[in-house]
Amino acid sequence: MGLLALFRRTSSTASVAKERLRIIVAQERTTRGGPDYLPLLRRELLEVIRKYVNVDPDAIQIHLENEDGHEVLELSVALPEKAKS
Amino acid sequence: MTEIIVVTSGKGGVGKTTTSASLACGLARRGHRVAVIDFDIGLRNLDLVMGCERRVVYDFVNVLQGECTLKQALIKDKRIETLFVLAASQTRDKDALSQEGVRRLLDEMSADGFEYIICDSPAGIEKGAHLAMYFADRAIVVVNPEVSSVRDSDRILGLLASKTHRAEQDDSTAIKEHLLLTRYSPRRVATGEMMSVADVKEILGIDVIGVVPESPDVLAASNAGTPIILNADSDVARAYEDAVSRLLGDTLPMRFVDQPKKGILARLFGT
Numbered sequence: 577m578g579l580l581a582l583f584r585r586t587s588s589t590a591s592v593a594k595e596r597l598r599i600i601v602a603q604e605r606t607t608r609g610g611p612d613y614l615p616l617l618r619r620e621l622l623e624v625i626r627k628y629v630n631v632d633p634d635a636i637q638i639h640l641e642n643e644d645g646h647e648v649l650e651l652s653v654a655l656p657e658k659a660k661s
Numbered sequence: 662m663t664e665i666i667v668v669t670s671g672k673g674g675v676g677k678t679t680t681s682a683s684l685a686c687g688l689a690r691r692g693h694r695v696a697v698i699d700f701d702i703g704l705r706n707l708d709l710v711m712g713c714e715r716r717v718v719y720d721f722v723n724v725l726q727g728e729c730t731l732k733q734a735l736i737k738d739k740r741i742e743t744l745f746v747l748a749a750s751q752t753r754d755k756d757a758l759s760q761e762g763v764r765r766l767l768d769e770m771s772a773d774g775f776e777y778i779i780c781d782s783p784a785g786i787e788k789g790a791h792l793a794m795y796f797a798d799r800a801i802v803v804v805n806p807e808v809s810s811v812r813d814s815d816r817i818l819g820l821l822a823s824k825t826h827r828a829e830q831d832d833s834t835a836i837k838e839h840l841l842l843t844r845y846s847p848r849r850v851a852t853g854e855m856m857s858v859a860d861v862k863e864i865l866g867i868d869v870i871g872v873v874p875e876s877p878d879v880l881a882a883s884n885a886g887t888p889i890i891l892n893a894d895s896d897v898a899r900a901y902e903d904a905v906s907r908l909l910g911d912t913l914p915m916r917f918v919d920q921p922k923k924g925i926l927a928r929l930f931g932t
Contacts, residue, residue, distance in 0.1 A: 588853025593808050594860045601815045601864055608819040 671813030712886025
């Protein structure tokens with residue numbers, strides 16, 4: 577460290593780490609507490625969808641919610657703007 | 662009344678055993694009757710950190726299988742009257758541990774008058790880790806300010822909230838959860854190379870019971886078999902003492918989280 581460090585402060589790796597963790601932890605929490613098959617279900621669905629559309633691994637969101645005593649499994653798939661067929 | 666405290670993390674090498682040994686010593690030094698149990702079946706290590714490795718005759722699994730009494734297996738610490746160690750088994754397979762067996766053992770210790778039982782969890786999320794946390798009243802999640810450790814800690818928090826006795830009973834209160842940061846370097850936090858206490862706390866969303874600075878003293882202590890909290894000259898010991906006080910309900914400001922102030926010359930030309 578020294579004089580140069582004063583100018584280097586802007587590119588902080590810690591803030592990159594924090595941002596990456598914020599995203600992955602939020603994603604992993606959506607399947608927390610749900611049945612153990614949810615991550616596998618998510619992965620297999622992704623594989624099937626990818627046969628037809630080139631979607632991003634983050635494009636599938638699975639939510640399991642408890643509404644008035646029954647569970648609702650909600651799937652949302654974000655398709656890319658120009659889907660390759 | 663006995664309080665069962667699990668020291669856990671998910672990731673290996675973050676300081677679970679160091680923390681278990683120091684918290685157990687700290688609590689016992691304040692007059693409480695404390696037992697610390699190594700749940701890492703097959704990879705016994707707590708005995709080395711506690712410095713009692715040559716006095717292990719019977720272990721955890723021997724007690725569970727009725728090959729000896731609890732009294733025979735508990736190793737009395739030579740430094741602190743009220744501190745006892747229960748070593749992990751070295752050779753047996755992991756199936757030797759059962760939920761029912763662990764429950765019986767903890768009940769017996771509780772009946773024997775132990776005020777605190779510290780369960781030193783193995784890394785990972787397998788059976789040993791599961792049983793270490795299952796009966797806990799309180800959990801201390803040891804975390805390094807580093808991406809994989811933080812992510813694994815979140816996974817462990819998920820398990821604490823779902824796969825434990827308290828989580829499974831409708832009528833009991835949830836496990837009290839705390840973070841304990843280890844290997845913290847205020848200097849690297851100041852330069853933006855390391856996530857801060859606030860960052861980790863914000864991501865994981867639970868309160869911090871202690872911040873232990875990175876220090877060569879930790880290796881020296883484990884080399885010697887003296888829990889680091891007994892090294893009165895070390896900031897690490899002071900940080901663990903603070904954590905023990907907070908465990909006992911005190912409110913203290915967090916020490917060793919800010920970089921020592923440097924003069925302007927040192928800041929411009931310093932190391």
